[in-house]
Amino acid sequence: MKQVPATESKLTIVADGNDIDRSNLSFIVNPYDEFAVEEALQIKERLGAGEVTVLSMRQHESQKPEEALRTCLAMGADKAILLDGPAFHGGDSFTTATALTSAIQRLPFDLLLFGKQAVDDDGGTVGIQVAELLGIPHVAVVNKLEVHPVSRAVVAHRQVEDGIEVVEASFPVVITCQKGLNEPRYPSLPGIMKAKQKPLNTWTCEDIGIDPGRLGASGAKLKTLRVEPPPTRLTGRILDGDTSTAVKELVRILHEEEKLI
């Protein structure tokens, strides 16, 4: 689970021009990761067995993933782990996947649920790379999931351009979650109270036995030269007049100037 800036945030670029200024932002649980947490809770409820662990890595000093982890605990997760320390800062999807993989190898698991993408970097990468690094299968962008505990397998539906792929895979497996999978619950008041007692452990790179050189900015494969606002569109033209005049003008423009019709 990644904590990301709220989707309504107004973003400003830092002086160096290669990142956003996070100092005044409010943060939320990545919306796709809410689907992942909810699905894990529903599977546990359905099977009447199992344990839900939420894992997050602090990628920037200004992030407060503890808050997001508490939210997940309040939703009903059993325990939370935070990967924390300067070694994890900066970096790219690959270093994130590398760090999460090392932590996951220290935990028992059958199912690994991720969001289909983090809405800040829009990567859509980390879950699939964790699967590759662990050497296990993945099904990405899943909007329907059946779990068969006896055969230790899943059947997942994933939306592709012209249809739905129905995919089978055995445990352990990575699933990345898409909207439509479920309706994430809101933490209840008793849930929030209980969450305060639940374990939230912090692990450093020593705890997960990984060389800091493989993490964060020093392990990254990519560097961001700069971030910039999207190219400004020319100010639009409002077509005036009555319906018929405006529509005729629009069709003329789309035909003659834009060559679209």
Added chain:
Amino acid sequence: MPNSILVFCEQRDGQLKNVGLEALGEAHRLGTSSGVAICACIIGSDVASSANDLSAYGASRVYVAENASLAHYSAELYATILSDLAARLQPVAICMGATAMGKDIAPRLAAKLKTALVQDCVSLKMEEDCSLVATRPMYGGKLMAIVKPVSLALQVVTIRQNVFPALELKPNTSIPIEYLALPTTRTRSVAKVREVQQTVGGKRELTEAPIIVSGGRGLKGPENFKLVEELANALGGAVGASRAAVDAGWKPHSYQVGLTGKTVSPQCYVACGISGAIQHQAGMSSARVIVAINSNPAAPIFKLATYGIVGNLFDILPVLTEEVKKLRKKCA
């Protein structure tokens, strides 16, 4: 071939996807100045017949992995075929479409090759040292990031559909075609596609459509989507929807454009009765031309629109559809 770019040209049911051809075109454009060869790779069960066609889109060499077992897509198998080929060719980059398939293969491939990955590029530039500088949207299109690999290593990129033009050269029927042996080491457990359920049935898929007409809450009810559909038909485009329309149950989620729906980049996007919330913009702001039809002149969609008509869509859409049909008839 150290001096090459490898392009994965996706196909489904023997049909090459446009975006693979767009990737070939971009690779060709990047490569010509630096003398880079363009190697195309196609994977599937009945694909060899398209191999020759690829020369017309810029390929100088084609690798074909063809086998009945490849009829259904498999992330592990496809990524292994590509990584084995990349290990042999040592290309400067591997390029493919940012489709459901491309975005699924690329992360595995990059992790196998322990190399950099850039998803959903909208612009690429080759430096003198052959490394690629890529531009990609982040934060739902609110910002663009310009990124470069840290070391001079092969990089994997997926490109957004409808952004890069495909080439149309004279086909060269004598380009070399090589058939690839399938990877044999299959000790790992893999995910298997059991079936593909068609949902769109014949209609043009949203992310590939050159023109999209979308409807929002302003349509007031599911029955009025026919106004949007009629305009889309007249324009030869596809139909999309805002989340409000999807949440109301007027259209299935596969129609949704935006942050939690599809990202589209058509030549023309017509938003009807859609306010243009930031999360909707995240899915459509890179359309070349945006037309907004909305009764509220203060709707945010007008800030983004290339052309706007302020008014009642129930009056405007039927007239617009008629005018488009008239023009079509005249031009036919």
